[in-house]
Amino acid sequence: MVIVLGWVLVLLLLALWSGLVWSGQALLAAMLAHAGTLGVGDWSLPAALTAWLPVPVAEWLAALLENLTPQLQALAGTLPWLSGGVSVLAWVVWSVGALLLLGVGLAMHVAVALWRKSRNSTLPSGVTALR
Incomplete structure (x- = not known):
């Protein structure tokens, strides 16, 4: 059950990461696409x-x-x-973040599995651990 909860957390974080990168890409592309319309008089504090x-x-x-x-x-x-390069940059940033999140999920999976294995090996014979 702990492993499933860990992967659900990783997938929720991945969905949040995807939405954040997608929103940032859309905002940056829109800002860059309209940046050339600034006139000489628009540059003031x-x-x-x-x-x-x-x-x-x-x-x-x-x-x-x-x-x-x-x-x-x-x-x-x-x-x-x-602005065309923003899509490529967004995919690279998303890929790095997604790989890091999947790595965290895998590390959490392995850690829980090793903890369960060590817990089961320390129990006296004939006693089974709750799963």
């Missing part, structure tokens, strides 16, 4: 951020952003092209 920053820091960030606008615009133009 949000008002909510400048309200919380000290005035010299906000002015420095605004000047830095203004100086980097051509580079950021060029980078934003390449981002929609990169």
